[in-house]
Amino acid sequence: MKDKVKFGSTELEIDSIGYRNTALVISFVGGNTADLESKFRIGQDGLEEIQQLNSAGNVTATHKLYDIFSCISKQIGGTTLENGNKVDVVEVILLQESELEAEIRHLKARMAANEEVADTLLMKDLMDGGN
Structure with a gap:
């Protein structure tokens, strides 16, 4: 083995x-x-x-x-x-x-995920007529 x-x-x-x-x-x-x-x-x-x-x-x-x-x-x-x-x-x-590059990459990934959630919630709100 x-x-x-x-x-x-x-x-x-x-x-x-x-x-x-x-x-x-x-x-x-x-x-x-x-x-x-x-x-x-x-x-x-x-x-x-x-x-x-x-x-x-x-x-x-x-x-x-x-x-x-x-x-x-x-x-x-x-x-x-x-x-x-x-x-x-x-x-x-x-x-x-480098640890710095890894941290920056992780932060960018988190920011992209947060932006996606915000966009989804905004679209849902707009589809619901803003109520």
């Missing part, structure tokens, strides 16, 4: 996780590039907190604010398995957002 990463409701088996400069790099041996990109894009909102789990399912590390999906790349024949076969390695590279 492999280690995993969990973000939002997405849980993926990984082959390695580590840092390259300031980026968080998650590697998948034999991974499907299109499938992984789709899972990271769909789970984008959950990337603010990425839990690293060991094979027993225990949290071994938490990576916060690595929610900027920067790059996905494939190294063709990037590693060799025990049986001697070469397989591709897919790397997902995530950049860390």
Whole structure:
């Protein structure tokens, strides 16, 4: 059983996780590039907190604010398995957002939600004839 990463409701088996400069790099041996990109894009909102789990399912590390999906790349024949076969390695590279940028993004989202509620209430009031 492999280690995993969990973000939002997405849980993926990984082959390695580590840092390259300031980026968080998650590697998948034999991974499907299109499938992984789709899972990271769909789970984008959950990337603010990425839990690293060991094979027993225990949290071994938490990576916060690595929610900027920067790059996905494939190294063709990037590693060799025990049986001697070469397989591709897919790397997902995530950049860390500053706490200030994250707070601004959250405030903007809250403001947009409040504006939507206000618009809905105003339209309802206008449809009811302002009574």
